[in-house]
Amino acid sequence: MTAARIGVDKHRTRFVLELSDKVEFSIFTLADPNRIVIDIAEVDWKIGPGGAEGDGFIERYRYGLFKPGTSRIVLDLKYPVKVDKSFFLPPKKNYPYRFVLDLKKTSQTDFAGNIRKPRKMTLASRPPEPVVESTRSGRTKKLIVLDPGHGGHDPGNLGKNGSSAFPEKTVALTAAQTIKRELERTGRYEVILTRSRDIYVKHRARSGVAHSHQADLFISVHCDSIADSRVRGATVYTLSEKASDREAAALAARENKSDIIAGMDLEAEPDEVQGILIELLQRETMNLSSSFATELVGQLKSSTLLRTRPHRTANLLVLKGLDVPSVLLELGYLTNKTDAALLMQKETQQKIGRSIVRAVDHYFQKNFASN
């Protein structure tokens, strides 16, 4: 994929992709919010990371690896539209292969009528989850799952007015990789990443990695955004049905959207067996999560700026139903230039990593040092 552009006239918005080869593509629409999804064979992106602002009927577009073998482009729409034409053009003069999509305005009823239910993914077509080999009892090291947020066609937040050179998915991944190295260097911890490249992973698959490996701790790594570009600092979130404040509620709404914008929202959740045992287990997990959050806030003070009230609670899907103590760490704000620049620096990431190591050390000593 070498270029993407939008052309606009009074009645039409044209979306064009330039490619070095011809690829198969499939298009479908999703409502609430209105989107057009274009799936193609896995491609290399030569058009910069994440996504870009749109034009005409297109609010914004995002792209990335959806699953091995399939890349996805999502057009977030300003208005309900219909695909008037879609076609491929062969290379000509200075142009390579081009995929062209012509959009015309339509009514919401019409738009909704064209919605094709996304094909339910079968188990075989899901990204492979790591094979479970070690269980809690057979391990000598504590197992920590680090979860770099977003990925693929879900770039997370992109900062504002060029405040960040990289989208959240990239900052979260490089930071998580550095934190992993810091944890492993101690020789005390084994670390698994929920993703080690730029690929989309569902919330449920993320917590699933921690669950199936019976991990001792789960840390989801993100970067925040807010309208006020002066706001800086890290926040540690733990799960709660009730958000601790309005900002926390807004954060949950943003972070939880990831599965919805990815077009997976129609997939049925499996029935979960509920019982008093699960509830007790969850209470224990919540208490341990809070204990770790307290340690983390205490240690992060020395390596990074923290928000006021740095430990907050929110209803975060990625932490939900998880029987592993878990927190979501917002490293800082990509809407703030200083935070955005610092967070991509190896030195900052290492400092944060070492704070996490100390927090993890204290947490395990405090809660599991009986033997």
Ligand SMILES: [Zn+2]
């Ligand atoms: Zn995020």
